[in-house]
Amino acid sequence: MVENKTRRRLRIVVAWFVTALFVFPLYFWTTTAFKEAKEIFNVPPSIWSFSPTLRNFEEVFGISFGFLRQQEVLPGGGNFYMAPRLWDSIIVALFSTALAIIISTLAAYSLSRMNFRGRHHFVSWVLSTRMMPPVAVAIPMFFIYKDIGLMDTHLGIIIIHALMNLPLAVLLLKSFFDDIPQEIDESAIVDGASRWLIFRRIVLPMAMGGVAATAVLCFIFSWTEFIFVLTLTQTGLKTVPVVSSSFVTSTGTAWGNMAALGVAAMLPAFVFILLVQKQLVRGLTLGSLKQ
Structure with missing residues (x-):
């Protein structure tokens, strides 16, 4: 009886570990979409504590205070409207x-x-x-x-x-x-x-x-x-x-914008x-x- 309980608990622990292993990259990518550029490159990375912002979504989709912009200039010099x-x-x-x-x-x-x-x-x-x-x-x-x-x-x-x-x-x-x-x-x-x-x-x-x-x-x-x-x-x-490949330019990668587009693409x-x-x-x- 005790052995069965131990096996059950072990299976639960393994299940939670596997779930966390798959969910954590998704969580990290989602939180990156709500970070400023300086917070994305923090060392150590700011996983739990950061100041959320919608700037990346505004730049990618041209949305600001509920109004659509005609065009946005993304980091890297390209003109895009996603x-x-x-x-x-x-x-x-x-x-x-x-x-x-x-x-x-x-x-x-x-x-x-x-x-x-x-x-x-x-x-x-x-x-x-x-x-x-x-x-x-x-x-x-x-x-x-x-x-x-x-x-x-x-x-x-x-x-x-x-x-x-x-x-x-x-x-x-x-x-x-x-x-x-x-x-x-x-x-x-x-x-x-x-x-x-x-x-x-x-x-x-x-x-x-x-x-x-x-x-x-x-x-x-x-x-x-x-x-x-x-x-x-x-x-x-x-x-x-x-x-998504257009966010990689000669001047660097716009990780925040790429993450925002990725999160929107999952919906x-x-x-x-x-x-x-x-x-x-x-x-x-x-x-x-x-x-």
């Missing part, structure tokens, strides 16, 4: 996630339920496309986009991000559809339901947890993607990861995960229990 860049990231991530989910649900259901020649080879081919590094595709896509006029456009980045997420989304959703018994489809077919009706009214609602989990991963991958946006955009469109992803939280939990546990 609010549109954050909207660029939100638009690209949301629409590319929606496009990837729409296509992948149909493809995954077909691979899970329909027997056709070469199905297993097709699954292997989908998996192999995910193994290709993005840098191997970026240069060819640059010339293709330049010829068809998709350079520096939201549509172009949405399409390439959706294509990037499709292999993972198809394989994940196929595993979720595989966990739903096929006897449900067979019973519905006997009752006269079509494949499309079975998919839309029966199978898809049962797999919404898996769809939510897949959507979260697609959103995060699109939100943090760097190579394609850097290669396929020039001046009009920039997402948060690419813009949309956090809100998106909260919105699909219930479905996400269902998706992570789907298939863990079988009758």
Whole structure:
């Protein structure tokens, strides 16, 4: 009995230590966004006691006392206005996630339920496309986009991000559809339901947890993607990861501004995960229990 209590306490201590190990860098980065430049470089670092300020957010987003400025001059000499860049990231991530989910649900259901020649080879081919590094595709896509006029456009980045997420989304959703018994489809077919009706009214609602989990991963991958946006955009469109690199200049790194942009960039992803939280939990546990 005493040994069990000791093990339980040890597991609790280890759990708190691992949690602190992951949370502390996030806390330190967040507090950096609210520090003056001189406090950021304090030795030893001012982790708990510092004078909070919103100056970094004002300089990054051009917000001062509730009014939008037209432009802000950041340390390093560059002229930036980061609010549109954050909207660029939100638009690209949301629409590319929606496009990837729409296509992948149909493809995954077909691979899970329909027997056709070469199905297993097709699954292997989908998996192999995910193994290709993005840098191997970026240069060819640059010339293709330049010829068809998709350079520096939201549509172009949405399409390439959706294509990037499709292999993972198809394989994940196929595993979720595989966990739903096929006897449900067979019973519905006997009752006269079509494949499309079975998919839309029966199978898809049962797999919404898996769809939510897949959507979260697609959103995060699109939100943090760097190579394609850097290669396929020039001046009009920039997402948060690419813009973050502009804070590193020949005169130094604007750590406070970079931290402010990073904290603001975490909020949309956090809100998106909260919105699909219930479905996400269902998706992570789907298939863990079988009758």
